[in-house]
Amino acid sequence: YQSQFSCDHQCNPNKWDHANSDCDGRYQSPINVVTRKTLLDERLTPFKFTNYQQIFRGFIKNNGHSQVGVPHLSTISGGGLSTTYKAVQFHLHWGNSKGPGSEHTIDGEQYPMEQLHIVHMKHHYTDLSTALADQEGVAVLGFFYEKSNSANRKYDPIITSLRSIKAADGNTSLPPVSLAQLLPPEQNLTSFYRYKGSLTTPGCTEAVVWTLFENTIPLSSDQLRAFFDLKFHDGKPMVDTFRPVQPLNGRQVFRSGA
Ligand code: 1SD
Ligand code: ZN
Numbered sequence: 001y002q003s004q005f006s007c008d009h010q011c012n013p014n015k016w017d018h019a020n021s022d023c024d025g026r027y028q029s030p031i032n033v034v035t036r037k038t039l040l041d042e043r044l045t046p047f048k049f050t051n052y053q054q055i056f057r058g059f060i061k062n063n064g065h066s067q068v069g070v071p072h073l074s075t076i077s078g079g080g081l082s083t084t085y086k087a088v089q090f091h092l093h094w095g096n097s098k099g100p101g102s103e104h105t106i107d108g109e110q111y112p113m114e115q116l117h118i119v120h121m122k123h124h125y126t127d128l129s130t131a132l133a134d135q136e137g138v139a140v141l142g143f144f145y146e147k148s149n150s151a152n153r154k155y156d157p158i159i160t161s162l163r164s165i166k167a168a169d170g171n172t173s174l175p176p177v178s179l180a181q182l183l184p185p186e187q188n189l190t191s192f193y194r195y196k197g198s199l200t201t202p203g204c205t206e207a208v209v210w211t212l213f214e215n216t217i218p219l220s221s222d223q224l225r226a227f228f229d230l231k232f233h234d235g236k237p238m239v240d241t242f243r244p245v246q247p248l249n250g251r252q253v254f255r256s257g258a
Contacts, residue, residue: 022205028204028246029197030103033212033253038193047079052180060161061171062230065241067091068158074179076120076139079211080194080256083118085139087179088128092116093200096225096239102144103200103242104212106193115142115149116182116217132205136196139209143183148218154181155198155223162226168233190213194252200243 023195053218067089074087093115095101101213102111118141121131155240157175164172183189191214198206230238 022206023202023204024199025198025204025206026249026250027197027206029200029208029210030105030243030245031195031197031248031251031253032105032108032245033193033195034129035107035255038253038255040257041080041194042253042257044080044192044254045078046193046256048077049180049186050075050077051256052183052186053178055178057176057178059171060158060165060174061108062165062168062238063091064168064232065091065093066162066165066227066230068156068174070118070179075123076141079192080244080254081139081209082136084123086123088119088121089232090116090118090179090182093242094224094228094239095242096237097225097228099240101240101242103245104142104144104210105245106144106212111144111146113215115144115212117142118179132199135207136209137207138199138205139211141212142212144213144216145219145224146216147224148220150218151220151223152218156183157225159226166229166231167182168231168238182217184213184217189213191215192255192256193253194255195251197246197251203222 054073056071058070060066060068069089070087072086075084077084093101093103100110100116120139121128122137125131157177161172161174193212195210197208197210198204199208228237228239232238
């Protein structure tokens with residue numbers, strides 16, 4: 001499922017084939033979050049992260065936005081979700097050396113890199129395509145990055161692997177890593193936004209419960225630059241791997257109490 005789109009499709013929304021997809025739908029992602037219009041929702045309690053500390057050996061692939069499969073052992077519940085969701089994969093979206101690259105924006109601000117997206121599906125599904133047929137089948141956790149002066153050593157396994165997957169479709173095994181080490185400390189994850197939207201790549205399926213955490217992840221400019229060395233199929237630098245923000249069309253964005 002994850003590699004069925006060429007980079008043109010992944011990375012240039014103007015070229016997406018809208019036939020047989022939801023990409024023209026009304027509840028698309030990403031969006032700009034206008035914080036003063038968000039509604040406090042007391043049901044958005046802190047998440048329970050289970051087995052996020054588990055060290056795993058993943059595969060990282062240059063598919064237009066580096067993607068890593070994760071074992072289904074890691075799960076999330078709480079956070080206002082209706083049930084437990086298990087982690088399927090994570091990937092990132094970024095901009096270029098001069099411009100920012102997050103998909104979601106907060107009050108019009110685009111971050112240097114969005115988001116680590118950790119894609120989960122409801123625990124009883126065995127594959128993502130089945131989960132996508134359920135309006136709330138998929139839960140994506142989105143994290144923003146901020147430029148820091150010192151390197152974030154916890155990202156070394158990812159950053160060093162990027163060197164081996166510069167060419168399109170390049171893949172390599174990842175040094176041992178846990179999901180937890182890629183995230184801000186759990187106690188900093190109580191402030192988040194919630195809305196219902198879609199995958200940000202074709203078929204743009206409207207089956208995603210989105211969570212955007214307020215707390216950011218630091219990366220140095222050298223670390224950010226490592227992403228810009230990746231290449232598209234045509235050999236051009238892989239930059240700006242984000243979809244622009246989509247209309248809200250009357251949707252309400254909620255915020256957690258913390
Ligand atoms: O862009 C990803 C896409 O590559 C794939 O991972 C999909 C889930 O199968 O999720 C989208 S996204 O909405 O998480 N950006
Ligand atoms: Zn994504």
